[in-house]
Amino acid sequence: MSDDLGTLYVVGIGPGLPHAMTQRAKDVIQTADCVIASNLYQEFLRRDGTLPPETAADGGTATAEQGRPEQEVVRSSMGRQIELAREAFERVREGEDVAHVSGGDPNVYGKSDLLFLMAQEDEATDVPIEIVPGVTAALGGAANLGAPLSNDFCTVSLSDKWRGWDEIEEKLRAAAISGFVVVLYNCWRNYERAVEILREERADDVPVAIVNDAGRGDAGRNGEGRTITTLGEATEHDDEVAGMGTSLIVGNHETETWDNDYEQFLVTPRGGRDVDDF
Template identity: 80%
Template sequence: MSSDADAAEATDADAAADASGSPAEHGTLYVVGIGPGLPDHMTKRAKAVIEAADVVIASSLYQEFLRADGTVPSEERMDEDGIATRDDGSTQEIVRSTMGRQIELARAAFDYVREGKDVAHVSGGDPSVYGKSDLVFKMADEEDATDVPIEIVPGLTAALGGAATVGAPLCNDFCTVSLSDKWRGWDEIEEKLRAAAISGFVIVLYNCWRNYEKAVDIVREERTDDASVAIVNDAGREDAGRNGESQFITTLGEAADHDDKVSGMGTSLIVGNHQTETWRNDERTYLVTPRGGRDVDDF
C-alpha cells in the first residue's frame, strides 16, 4: 500500500514539475532593470528582488550604485569569496559582471538557479531595451535550460529618463535606434535611421559614442536642419556615474558640431520632428512634441 502511495506521490510531483516547467526546488533567474541605477529611479519591485536574491550579478558601477542606499551590502561586509552579510544576518553572493563575461555568467546563473538559489542579474536601464534579456533567453535556448524559471523586472530606460529631463519630446510617436554595429552592419542601421526620419518619428539614438555624427548626417538628408535635438548624458544619475548628468539643446544642423557634449555610453540623442517645439520658462529651455500636433483647444 505504501509503495503504491509513494508511486502516486512521485507521479503527482512529476506532473507538478511538468506543469510548472521546472522542478519545485529550483530558484528563479530575475533579469532586473535598475534604470540609471540610483535609488530614486529604481522601481520598488527591482529593489525588493535584489535585496532578497541569494546571488546578485552586477558590474562594478552598478554595485556602487546599489550600495548607495543599502540595496546590496557594503564592501566592508563582503569576504574575499564575494559573500556579503546583510543587516538581518542573511548572506548574498555578489558576482562582478563585465561585458566579456556575459555568456559565462548566464551559464553560472542557470547553475545557481538549479541549486535552488534566486539570482538577480542586474541590467542598467530596462533589460529588454538593448539590455541583457535577449542574451539570457538565447543562452537558455543554447543550453537547453527549459527547467530554469526566468522573470524580467522592467526598469527606466534612457529614452524615457532622458526625455523627462528635457521636457516632453516623446508625447507623439517615437522610436529608438542603437548605433552599435557590433552585431549588424551599418547598412541596416542607416536603413532604419532613414526610414524613421522619413516617417516623422521622434528618434532616440542609443550608443551615441559609435558613429553619432554619421547618424546625424543621415537624418539631416530627410529632416530639416532646424529640427530640435537634445543631447542627454547619464539621465537620472546626477553627479554619479562615469560623467555626471547633463542636457544640451541644439538643432539637427548643429548637433554634429557638439561632439564635446557626447561623453560615452551614457549619452542619448533625442531628435525632434517637424512638430517638436522649444518652450522656455524663467529657468531653462524644454522640448515638447504635442500629440498629433494638438493645441489647448483639443483637450
C-alpha cells in the same frame, strides 16, 4: 514549476541609482541569494543599502548584514556574460534566486535577449525567468527635457557590433521619413554619420537634445547634463558626446523648444490637438 527551483530575475535598474529604480527591482535585488552586477552598478546599489556594504575579507563577492539573508554578489563584465549565464542557470537549479542586473531596461539593448539565447543554447527550459523592467535612457532623458516623446518615437542603436551600417542607415532613414522622434543609443559610435543621414530627410532646424547620464546626477561617469541644439548643428558638440551614457533625442517637424522662468524644454505635441481637445 518545481518548488526546489529558484528564479532567474533579469532586473532593470534604470540609471542605476536607488531613487530611480522601481520598488519591484529593489525588492528582488535585496532578497536574491545571488546578485550579478558590474562594479559600477554595485557601487550605485550600495548607496542606500539595496546591496549591503562590501566586505574586505572576501574581496566584496560575499556579503552579509544583520537582519538580511546571506547574499553573494558576483562581478559582471562584458567578457564573462556566457559564463555568468550558465552559472545563473545552475544556481537557479540549486534553488537560488538570482538577480542579473541590467542598466536601464533589460529589453532595451540590455541583457534579457542574451539570457533567453543562452537558455535556448543550453536547453535550459527548466529555469524560471522573470524580467523586471526599468527606466531606459530614452525615458530618463525625455523626463529631463520635458515632453519630447509625447507622440510616436523610436530608438535606434548606433552600435555596429552585430549589424552593419547599411542596416543602421536604412533604419535611420526610414525613421526620419516616417516622422518619428528618434532616440539614438550608443552615440560614441559614429553619431556624426547618423546625424548626417537624418539631415538628408529632416530639416536642419528641428531641435536635438544631447543628454548625458540621465537620472544619475553627479554619480555618472561624466555627470548628468543636457544640451539643446538643432540637427544642423548637432555635430558641433563632439565634446558633449561622452560615451555610453550619451543619448541623442532628435525631434521632428512638430517638436518645439519651450521656455519658462527656469529652463528650456522640448515639446512634441500629440498631434493636431489644442487645449480644448482635452
